[in-house]
Amino acid sequence: MSGSSAVRGTRTAAPAPLPALLATLSAPEWRHHPWRQAAAVLAVLLGVALAFSVHLINTSALSEFSAAVRAANGxxxxxxxxxxxxxxxxxxxxxxxxxxxxxxxxxxxxxxxxxxxxxxxxxxxxxxxxxxxxxxxxxxxxxxxxxxxxxxxxxxxxxxxxxxxxxxxxxxxxxxxxxxxxxxxxxxxxxxxxxxxxxxxxxxxxxxxxxxxxxxxxxxxxxxxxxxxxxxxxxxxxxxxxxxxxxxxxxSDDATQRVSNLSRAYRVNLTVLALVALFVGAFLVFSVLALSVAQRTPQLALLGVLGLGARERRRLVLAESALVGVLGSALGLAVGTALAALALRWLAGDLGGGYFPGIAPQLQFSWPAAAIFGVLGVVAALAGGWLPAWQAQALAPAQALKGLGGTAGPAAPAWLGPVLLACGAALALLPPWRGLPIAAYVSVAVLLLGGIACVPAAVGLVLARWHPRTQPLALLAVERARHERQAATIAVAGVVASLSLAVALTVMVASFRDGVARWLDTVLPADLYARSATTSAAADTAFLPPGFVDAVAALPGVARVEATRQRALQLDAQRPAVTLLVRPLADPARALPLVDAPVPARTALPGAWVSEAMVALYDARPGTTLALPIGPAGEAVAFEVRGVWRDYARQFGAVTVAEADYQRVSGDTRRNDLALWLAPGTDAAQVIAAIRALAPDAAALDFAQPGEIRAVSLRIFDRSFAVTYYLQAVAIGIGLFGVAASFSAQVLARRREFGLLVHLGLTRRQIVGVVAGEGLAWTAAGALVGLALGLAVAVVLVKVVNPQSFHWTMELLLPWARLAALVAAVGAAGGVTAALSARAAAGRDAVLAVKEDW
Incomplete structure (x- = not known):
């Protein structure tokens, strides 16, 4: 009677609520594999922390600078x-x-x-x-x-x-x-x-x-x-x-708006770069959850036989990914706040951009911003967990209990990759939105997704003509890698994303550095330089007195002197001032780093040569007329634009005019800087001492030789871009972890296959070699796709993002030696990672697994 009652009680008991059931099923996974879940949480944490800290630093610095402007302007x-x-x-x-x-x-x-x-x-x-x-x-x-x-x-x-x-x-x-x-x-x-x-x-x-x-x-x-x-x-x-x-x-708001416009492109680019870590972190979440689903396939199958529906299995995995996102986001917001506070204390909120000089801002925490970045972290985790959730939903319980079925996700249609690549290329051609390369950023994301979707086809192409018939183990590895190439998308998605970003950043930084080095060689032709003002803003109070240039030219050892004048011009009240550079221009083609050959004069107007930013911001194209307010009472004087030159020092525009034309229309004879060519054998130190002796105040002049200026400029450049190398290392590390997690998942699903191979006479080392060969083949294909995709992304960064954000162009430089070393290192690391993941594949568990079907 009691037993019957127990049975009836079991049958009539109310089922547990679904959230409680999902929490109960997820608890063992988090308890028995905390390191794996911690890795996924860490990936989300790093992405949210980096992006949120950059946002807080920029917002705090802009707020403090705006407050200072309001205090000074009232x-x-x-x-x-x-x-x-x-x-x-x-x-x-x-x-x-x-x-x-x-x-x-x-x-x-x-x-x-x-x-x-x-x-x-x-x-x-x-x-x-x-x-x-x-x-x-x-x-x-x-x-x-x-x-x-x-x-x-x-x-x-x-x-x-x-x-x-x-x-x-x-x-x-x-x-x-x-x-x-x-x-x-x-x-x-x-x-x-x-x-x-x-x-x-x-x-x-x-x-x-x-x-x-x-x-x-x-x-x-x-x-x-x-x-x-x-x-x-x-x-x-x-x-x-x-x-x-x-x-x-x-x-009263115009000055604040001008400051915001001044740094907007810089702030947006930093934020997007920081969000790259969150984008790559989504692949790590995907790899971890895919491994989790593979390890728990028998349990999920048993639960399915006992009545747990497909949707409930999907919700289980999505709930785990959401939990990863919530924990990672919460910790990331805390860490990001701490990083921002430390950066504001040590770096004064400048972040290398130079837009907020002298500012020591206090942290300005924003709950709405925290909510936005927290949601981004959760969304990234859910995106990473979508495919494993689909795998759990599509699981056939009866077949899974017998060890049938694979861990690969749904096969993407063959047209998806090429269509995404074409869409990414089309997006890169769109103009900026409100001065920001929004379409270019979306283009990079679409190109990455399209490249990942092309991985199976790339594996097929790489392995199509490789038939090692004289080496049975190699043939087994190649044939399985070719046959299961849909699974390669899961295995090397992280490698493709991380390597392509690493390649793109490497090419962009190398191109930019080469462009800056060539530009410095062109704009620093003299043997010695002297300046009276450290910034163009102070050029009206720090200048060379009348007769000083002639006195310097008469010094022993000075072969030639060229004086320049700098001043700020406000062409648009809503934009930062442009810089006017006045200098002798006997041959502009040799004196300026022109983008194209100068156009011949079409009118009797004096000529002006503008930087690339002037074309982008003011449409000052060659042949057009540019009005410069340089008359004696600020009247506008018309100049004909004769050419465009590269300028990596002034983001918001610079105009160069001939000294004779400027002095004729303005009446201003002040000069700020000197370029000196010395006679052969002349000691620069003696010339510097003689010039200081001519100055009323010897400390009012700074001197530098071109080699010093070039070395300092490139050192500042390298320090500014050092963060990109750390980002590349983190991204590749995440990608290789994804390879390890993916192959671990496949090893678990292939225990019976490995057991059969052991019964056929293969040793454990041989089985590990087969898995390593598969990993090497897939990673090699992924590395090639990543290289090609990275070059495409680099073209977008160099030819679209930089011109639209900062209004300058550069030539694309491909450092093939560094790229080849990067691709080879990632391919070799992928094979080693797959081999390490397979070390337990041929153990006693694999042999015993064969008996499960007997």
């Missing part, structure tokens, strides 16, 4: 800004201040200068002249706070300057000490009389009249910040003022 209702760095006539101030609807008008002089710290080193310093009586109502961060012991009206003194915290720390100066600013090749001494609250990079504030006098802005202003009466219409005010051509009206 938040006026309206700003009237000079169209060019030279400023506008300050007579406009009285008219604007008296205009109806204007409550406060704050005049500002703004310039980039170079100061000297305690050690005599030059420091980039932003200098702002304000009217302390009105600035607090518009930009409180610029209001001078007088130090103790100074007079109450010290902010009106012509030699008083007020530093923010960054300037005090960088210069090592405090109240009562002297600040030395470079003007020309001399120094201007100012007395530190207090501080200002504005944050951001080093900043100095002084009285607006003193700034006009000390910085060469006599009678000029940089901007007028306006606070309007309540209800005043800014647009109507601008129309009523009838502003001159060299003044533009701007909102």
């Amino acid at each position: 938040e006026p209702d309206l700003s009237l800004r000079a169209a060019q760095p030279g400023g506008f006539d300050d007579a406009l101030y009285e008219r604007v201040a008296a205009a109806p609807g204007v409550r406060v008008a704050s005049p500002v002089v703004e310039s980039q200068a170079q100061a000297f710290d305690r050690a005599g080193e030059r420091v980039a310093l932003k200098v702002v002249g304000v009217d302390a009586l009105v600035v607090a109502g518009v930009a409180p961060g610029l209001w001078p706070r007088v130090a103790d012991g100074e007079g109450r009206t010290a902010f009106l003194a012509p030699d008083a300057v007020f530093l923010n915290a960054a300037a005090q720390q960088r210069l090592g100066l405090h109240s009562g000490e002297t600040l030395a600013l470079q003007f020309g090749l001399g120094r201007v001494a100012l007395r530190v009389a207090g501080t200002v609250a504005a944050g951001g990079p080093p900043l100095a504030v002084l009285d607006v009249a003193a700034a006009q006098q000390q910085l060469g802005f006599e009678g000029r202003l940089s901007r007028l910040d306006l606070r309007l009466e309540p209800g005043a219409d800014a647009a109507a005010l601008v129309r009523a003022l009838a502003l001159p051509a060299d003044v533009v009206a701007a909102s």
Whole structure:
């Protein structure tokens, strides 16, 4: 009776809820194989951590820089800004201040200068002249706070300057000490009389009249910040003022938007590069779950016989992949936050791009961003688990219990790979979207998927004519590798993805480095270089005095001197300023690294030669007319574009004009840099000493020889791209782990086959050799596909992504020796990995497995 009741109780018991059942079935896998699950979690963790940390660093740096811009500019209702760095006539101030609807008008002089710290080193310093009586109502961060012991009206003194915290720390100066600013090749001494609250990079504030006098802005202003009466219409005010051509009206958000546009392409490219780790990590999740499904095939088959449906088996594997994604994403977000905090502390948020100089941002954590990157991690894990889940669903329980059926996934149609490759090539031809190569990024992903889909066909082609009939074991390995080539997609998908990315990055970096080296050889023809300004932004305060160039040319040992002038030009209020380079141009074809031959003059206009960025951003093609605001009062002067040259130093555009044409239309005779050709046998050190003796301040000039500049530039380049080599190593390691996991899965499914071979007389070493031969064949095919695919991706990166992101081109360079070594190493490692995975294949378990069918 009791037994009958027990049976009836078992039959009438309510089934366990599906989530609880799936958790119960997954628990043994996580408990007995923690290392394997940990590897999958680690792959997602690395991808999420790298991508999220890059996002946090960029967002924090941009936020801090924008806050610094707002502190320095304030938040006026309206700003009237000079169209060019030279400023506008300050007579406009009285008219604007008296205009109806204007409550406060704050005049500002703004310039980039170079100061000297305690050690005599030059420091980039932003200098702002304000009217302390009105600035607090518009930009409180610029209001001078007088130090103790100074007079109450010290902010009106012509030699008083007020530093923010960054300037005090960088210069090592405090109240009562002297600040030395470079003007020309001399120094201007100012007395530190207090501080200002504005944050951001080093900043100095002084009285607006003193700034006009000390910085060469006599009678000029940089901007007028306006606070309007309540209800005043800014647009109507601008129309009523009838502003001159060299003044533009701007909102307080324009400067912040300009900074965002300045670094947008750089930030997006870093984020996409970081997401590559997450993309490759999905293949590791796939390999781990495929191995898990293969090992648990008997258990899954038994559960299927007992009533666990196909959909439930699929949900089981997808639930495990989702758990991998959730754990990896959660840990990745924590690790990424920590990495971002350390990077912001040690690298100051610059990340090698140079877009946020002098900024030491605080971490700006964002929960919405964390949610987005967390979801990306889960999606990557689910994508990696989809095919193993399909395998678990398609499992035939009865056949699987007898050891029949394979571990290969569904066979992709033969047309899928070529169609994806064609779609990827078509996407690469699309133009950028809002200045970003979005279609090119999608093209790279589609090309990778298409290449992976072509792996079976590639295996067939590689092995089609290889028939080692005199070597039975080799013939067995080749025939099985050819027959099971659909399984090769699973085995070498990670190798194809990782190797193709490694090849693409290798070709891109090599092409870029070769292009930079050739460009440096062209732009550095002289024996010695001297510069007065470390940046083009400071070129208007650091310049060579009149007669200095002629004095240098007369020095013993100097065969020829060529002086150049740099200045910033604002061609578009929504874009960063372009750089104008003025130099003698007797033969532009020899003096400039032209992309194509210069076009002959078609008009009587003076000629201009533009960088590639000017063509992309301003459509300044050869033969067109380009208006440059370089007239004496900022008037636009028309130039005819005669050629395009490569410039890897200025991303947002540069224009070169002949010195004679520039001085004729502008009246500006200042020069900033010198290129010197020395007589044979002349000691460069003696020439440098003689030039320093001519300068009012010997520390105001920097000297370098072309070899030094070239070595420093390439060293900076190599350091900037060092991260790509680490990314290649990680990607290839993940791919080889996928080979190991895939062959381990196949070994488990082929125990009876190996047992039969043992009964036929094959030794364990011979069986391992057969598996190693299969692995070598598949990995060799995968390596060839990866090489071809990597070259295709490299073409997209070099010819599409770089021009669309940074507006420069380069020639494609193929470092065949490095590529061959990379492919050979991956192929050999794949064979060794397969052999190691098969070491247990011919053991006692394989022999006993044959008895399961008897």
